[in-house]
Amino acid sequence: MADSSTSLDALSVQLAQQASDLAEALGSLLGTPVHLDLVRRSRGVDEMAGQVLKLCVQQARDAGHTWQEIGDLLGVTRQAAFQRFGKPIDPRTGEPMDKTVHMADAAERALAVVKDVLEGRMDRARRSFNAEVLEAFTDEVRADGLATVTGLVGAFEGFGEGEPFVRRIGDHTVVDIPLNYEAGDMKARVAFDTEEKVAGIFVLAPEAP
Incomplete structure (x- = not known):
């Protein structure tokens, strides 16, 4: 102290x-x-x-x-x-977890992926996916997900004014990007793995942790 x-x-x-x-x-x-x-x-x-x-x-x-x-x-x-x-301790090693963001271009890459997904350029978006996401995130999954969001907050109108929020969570670099819809705000979340490949992509309520 x-x-x-x-x-x-x-x-x-x-x-x-x-x-x-x-x-x-x-x-x-x-x-x-x-x-x-x-x-x-x-x-x-x-x-x-x-x-x-x-x-x-x-x-x-x-x-x-x-x-x-x-x-x-x-x-x-x-x-x-x-x-x-916070200063979380890695249960695997007993050592403080590294919270340093090593991806200097994480925000820009996440924004590009979200744009491609929202605008239907899936061939380009998939170049950034890791093997698990490449297999799981089919065109049908994308369409169902976007339909669910549309049912909640209407049509997508553009990206929010706030800057992307980048941080390190465990072994992943996570980026949140504000989104504007006709009846409310949401946020896109893109997670990158240690190989800097997309390990997850979601559209969430803005208050989601």
Whole structure:
């Protein structure tokens, strides 16, 4: 706890300084704003704030607060809070699980697969499938799935405004993509295996963990 508190104190000081520098830059610009410099400074503040938030969540957990309480504060489910900040132990090895996302292009690849599936370009979509999905995700399965979604929320109208949410869950890289339908919102979920092949593709309710 002492190490965590010390790190949090140090990061909080750095965050305050970065925020102060950003505010000064915003207030002292002359002529044409140096937009890229503001982007750079803002990104630094955002990254530092993320580190501070991570340590604050860690201290809250150490103090006995539940993932439900933390999720409620962050406006997400307890599972989403755990997936972002938790430190799961791999039951196979007893070691902390690697949560690092190694697929740099996971969001772009997931978006391309979802577009191909929704627009019927299955020959192209299947190039990304692993053997299990290639066998299971037939044209009939696709049609039945899309019909079920249409029955729930109507016709597909486009992709949502939010950015794809990428994270590592176990051995998989998982991407959630917001979707807009005529009578409600949904999200597409694409899971990639360790070979970076599609191991699962779903259309889910937006609140699904």
